[in-house]
Amino acid sequence: MVVKVIELVGTSHHNWTEAVDNAVMEASKTVDDIMGVEVTNFTANVGKGHIAEYKADVKIAFQVHH
Template structure:
């Protein structure tokens, strides 16, 4: 059995729609440059507010991927 080594990187996704969409944006972007994605953890969610309304949802996400040999 081969030994696998994983790495974790943190990205922030933003969306005007929802926190779910912000997470999806972060994952989609990570998927463009990283291979072997195996999981994610939502670390923090926050939002930008203007005039009492949310204008941007933000999700800080830790992405786990397997390093290639």
Template sequence: MTAVKIIKVLGTSTESWEDAAAEALAQANESVENISGIEVEDWTANVEDGRITEYKTTVEVAFPVHHQH
């Protein structure tokens, strides 16, 4: 049986929510090994003058828990 740990990561982009999710995954990959999946939890944005200026995506990142012996 494998235990899985889940963390939340916020990604940002000036282009799209999809790019923000990809950025969250890229940042998580810097410090987390063996990511097995992500789930988009929330989509938000900053708005100025009636236009979206920054897309934000909160994702849950799942990865296996490794037991040290």
């Protein structure tokens, strides 16, 4: 078996969990057989003294078919 890993940044206006989920959902539109996700970093944009956008850097692993 061969596994490929891609890196993405998911975003959300609500929380970091949703940011991760959004990245996985978006990747699943074009990538089959996603096996797992690793969250490597959490960041956020701040506006008017509050978090305006949550960001999650993720690595998504999926099986490569020959």
